[in-house]
Amino acid sequence: GAVVSQHPSRVICKSGTSVKIECRSLDFQATTMFWYRQFPKQSLMLMATSNEGSKATYEQGVEKDKFLINHASLTLSTLTVTSAHPEDSSFYICSARGFGGTGVNTEAFFGQGTRLTVV
């Protein structure tokens, strides 16, 4: 199946610094990627939808100035957590979907996730 690579898998940073997470689709072009965060024992919560060449669409309650998303190419989307605080510590996962013959009803492929710890 399609492969989505996410990097880094784990990062520890100091409060106030920024962290960039990369998500790449390795064998297909992803016009749309999705960014999720997951707190312990909770489900994935969609943060934003990243569209190639345009601004991301953020879900209600997600600060777009804090979680900067860039989708500069059909294979790369980045999420930057700016001025990180301990409460930003979480598991961040990206996903990409193929919009081929089956249109919007295709499954999503997930990156390996990034465990962010802000100290």
Add this chain to the structure above:
Amino acid sequence: RKEVEQDPGPFNVPEGATVAFNCTYSNSASQSFFWYRQDCRKEPKLLMSVYSSGNEDGRFTAQLNRASQYISLLIRDSKLSDSATYLCVVPGNTGKLIFGQGTTLQVKP
């Protein structure tokens, strides 16, 4: 009503048991549904896709009831390795995926 709703469990079953999870969804226009499996601290992995009335793959069977707006996942002959969280996923109108909160399964020896 939540867009996608699951019983979080946990479901504790012995090896060899049959277990079933239900998932209800609110968007009657949804055409496809997915069950993902997520192991602790890992990314979700696709288990089954459901586009019509149901799907079967080995010990796993997914069924769709459009009238009542729910999908189910049946696992027969449970293995220890089936222990995980099972996520019900429904595409939203804009193509984004809506996740249920997940159902935790623990298979005991």
